[in-house]
Amino acid sequence: MVKKNLYKPIEVEYKLVEECPLTKSNYTFFQILYVISGEGFAIINDHKTTYRPGNLLLFVPNDHHTLDVPKPSEFLLIKFNRNYLNTTKTPENINSLIHYAPDLQGCILQNEDDKLMVKNICSLIVSELKNGTYNHNEPIVMHFLNALIFITTRSIITNQHVLLTQNSEVRIQKIISYVQEHIHFPQKIKAEIISEKFGLSKNYLSHYFKNQTGETISRFIMQHRLKLIEHRLIFSDIRVNEIVDEFGFADESHLNKFFKKHKGVSLTEFRKKQNKLA
Structure with a gap:
């Protein structure tokens, strides 16, 4: 198994994948995968889940994951490491990402407003990458990427709070966040x-x-x-x-x-x- 590192705090990449499957590797960084088009399967730690357009998947360090791509699929891939997380202003979100993310399977987004927001943000980022204007407008794109990661962490926290119990109170959520x-x-x-x-x-x-x-x-x-x-x-x-x-x-x-x-x-x-x- 190939070990892959990330030497920049954060990177973004557009991919059109036509081969099946992608090679399984061991990654030392976080990855957010947004599905633009195509359908197939994501295998994360031997758990197989479907992906389809509009899905947002999170891969955490030390996950063993690969994609089974039966037909051409387009992805937006955001990769970020600990150095990026250290620059954020919300440590509780970082800790939630590390603590809860390994237990997640499938699409993170459950809220329809979040799905629409993520779709629009990803469309803007892809447009910058395809038009070759990413380097020129990198500060703007970074704002989009930061927003995307924030929505991801917020969704993880929200989903975990919902899963606590059906009768969980706001107070227990605040205690956990504290x-x-x-x-x-x-x-x-x-x-x-x-x-x-x-x-x-x-x-x-x-x-x-x-x-x-x-x-x-x-x-x-x-x-x-x-x-x-x-x-x-x-x-x-x-x-x-x-x-x-x-x-x-x-x-x-x-x-x-x-x-x-x-x-x-x-x-x-x-x-x-x-x-x-x-």
Whole structure:
């Protein structure tokens, strides 16, 4: 399997694909695929789903994916990496993208207004690429790309909130967003701080959170931190002491103990194993 990297923070590409299938590769970056024309199948981690015009698909780093293209299809492909995400102003959206995206299958867009907006944005981008005016109007195109990625992350968050439970409250959505936004600040996501902020007793908070999501808030926080740390280890060259500072651990020993408790290996062993797999 070929490993592919992205050396710019973000790239955009128009593709007319006539061959079947596209080669399976291991990508180290995010990709948004918008289907302009054609029908076929996307295989993501051995899960097969159909694609058709107007669909927006998201591929995350370390996904194994390919396209089965039975007839010519047109795609707009937006590729972006961690460097791009680091420049955004909405960390809770970034964390949601990393946390929830691997569980998604098929078209992300559920809202009709979003579908129309994405179609118009993609048409403008394709027009710039086909007319050869992309380089001349790159700042304008970048605004389109930023909007497209924002709509994607917003759709992921909205879809996840809908899936929590049919009777989920606005408050649980706000608690989850608060935790994601402050995941790098352990003092701000302690049970007593969250319960006070959202008008719940400390004892009731865990019961309320589990009733709404199916898991305790302490486990949600642990899993979310762990997933983000794994992402840093796999898809960046960030040093362990930088991860310590980013997530508010006391020192490298504290971080290593936390990671080994839940993953069974040290951070160094985990990174070496992932590099061998790549």
